[in-house]
Amino acid sequence: TLARVSGYDLQVPLVQGGTATYANFDYAASAPALEQVTNRVQELLPFYASVHRGAGYASRVSTDCYEAARNTVARFLNAADDQCVVFTRNTTDSLNLLASCVPGDTVVLDTEHHANFLPWVRNGRRVVRAADTIEETIQRLVAELCAKPAALLAITGASNVTGELLPIERLAWIAHQCGTRILVDAAQLAPHRRIDLQASGIDYVAFSGHKLYAPFGAGVLVGRRDWLDTAQPYLAGGGAVREVSATETEWAPAPQRHEAGSPNVLGVAALAAACDALAALDETTVTEHELYLSHRLRYGLKTIPGVNFLRIWRDSTDAVGIVAFTIDGFEPGRVAAYLSAEHGIGVRDGRFCAHPLLAALGVDGALRASLGLGSTAADVDRLIDAVSALVENGPRWNYARTEGHWNP
Numbered sequence: 001t002l003a004r005v006s007g008y009d010l011q012v013p014l015v016q017g018g019t020a021t022y023a024n025f026d027y028a029a030s031a032p033a034l035e036q037v038t039n040r041v042q043e044l045l046p047f048y049a050s051v052h053r054g055a056g057y058a059s060r061v062s063t064d065c066y067e068a069a070r071n072t073v074a075r076f077l078n079a080a081d082d083q084c085v086v087f088t089r090n091t092t093d094s095l096n097l098l099a100s101c102v103p104g105d106t107v108v109l110d111t112e113h114h115a116n117f118l119p120w121v122r123n124g125r126r127v128v129r130a131a132d133t134i135e136e137t138i139q140r141l142v143a144e145l146c147a148k149p150a151a152l153l154a155i156t157g158a159s160n161v162t163g164e165l166l167p168i169e170r171l172a173w174i175a176h177q178c179g180t181r182i183l184v185d186a187a188q189l190a191p192h193r194r195i196d197l198q199a200s201g202i203d204y205v206a207f208s209g210h211k212l213y214a215p216f217g218a219g220v221l222v223g224r225r226d227w228l229d230t231a232q233p234y235l236a237g238g239g240a241v242r243e244v245s246a247t248e249t250e251w252a253p254a255p256q257r258h259e260a261g262s263p264n265v266l267g268v269a270a271l272a273a274a275c276d277a278l279a280a281l282d283e284t285t286v287t288e289h290e291l292y293l294s295h296r297l298r299y300g301l302k303t304i305p306g307v308n309f310l311r312i313w314r315d316s317t318d319a320v321g322i323v324a325f326t327i328d329g330f331e332p333g334r335v336a337a338y339l340s341a342e343h344g345i346g347v348r349d350g351r352f353c354a355h356p357l358l359a360a361l362g363v364d365g366a367l368r369a370s371l372g373l374g375s376t377a378a379d380v381d382r383l384i385d386a387v388s389a390l391v392e393n394g395p396r397w398n399y400a401r402t403e404g405h406w407n408p
């Protein structure tokens with residue numbers, strides 16, 4: 001492991017009796033908290049108070065902590081002076097907020113997570129179908145952006161299905177040539193790679209605390225102020241205004257304009273602690289750790305008959321630690337249930353909130369093993385052995401998919 005994460009020694013019951021140490025391969029869904037994050041939450045939990053609303057000591061500390069977190073996030077992303085940090089609930093919330101502010105069309109690819117697809121397409125569909133190479137996909141995007149002006153290109157930094165990366169700096173340059181701004185959905189990118197807004201030219205970025213080794217409830221939208229300042233407030237309520245009378249309302253500028261309601265100071269402090277902890281790690285070490293483990297996993301799974309990997313682009317050369325696969329003759333939901341019940345291994349199965357992509361790849365479900373800072377080679381070997389045993393021994397088990405398990 002590269003870092004101590006919560007739940008690293010969790011013991012889970014096995015169907016055949018006994019227990020196993022939980023092997024977490026679901027970092028892409030939600031990552032366990034880093035030790036520094038847990039410590040920060042424990043520090044604040046005893047006396048947190050309302051932000052921006054009280055003169056008492058606890059309220060002042062909470063307010064300082066909330067505003068300091070804004071600076072931490074801006075520093076983490078090397079945001080420019082004309083970019084501001086809006087705290088939201090998660091990536092989905094951030095993208096819906098930005099969708100409510102964009103003064104024009106948005107172009108998206110069909111490879112996106114629903115969170116970076118549905119908020120845009122419900123205002124008109126400008127969906128570009130991805131080709132089987134990145135080069136051809138970029139040509140299609142260029143053609144779309146040249147054919148008709150668009151305000152925004154909304155693109156994922158790293159696919160939540162395959163982990164594959166797009167060249168976002170190049171896409172930012174292309175978008176800007178067409179007079180289009182770029183948003184990067186960094187839900188999967190931010191936990192794994194440094195994002196430098198100024199160096200890359202990214203106008204807007206969104207991500208979630210709970211995928212960045214912090215608990216649930218806080219996310220960010222960081223980006224250029226002008227659209228955020230002029231749009232209608234995302235939510236109307238306390239904190240989003242400068243002055244209200246019975247007949248008139250003067251809204252505050254961004255970020256307060258879009259942060260109505262008592263803010264989630266604990267979630268935001270946790271997210272900021274995660275940013276600091278990640279910034280203190282050496283990026284190359286993190287990338288190499290993950291690359292080593294994902295290669296080990298791929299290599300091991302590849303030797304098992306019937307295992308097929310999902311891949312969007314033939315020419316992609318880089319990915320974060322996500323391995324998505326199917327096994328011929330085995331229903332993904334049942335494999336996931338088997339891995340959990342007999343081996344204490346947690347993976348994700350289904351369509352990963354990316355139905356258009358799964359349809360384009362010609363599969364109606366798959367398994368996804370995702371890695372992070374707490375992943376180990378021993379866990380990877382357990383997963384390979386468990387899949388191998390399953391394929392070798394045939395489908396002897398009869399796990400139903402977990403009852404009531406809603407699997408979008």
Ligand code: PMP
Binds near residue numbers: 185208353
């Ligand atoms: N975008 C991507 C690429 C994701 O992987 C996810 C979460 N799976 C989201 C957006 C949505 O994140 P959240 O559920 O935290 O809003």
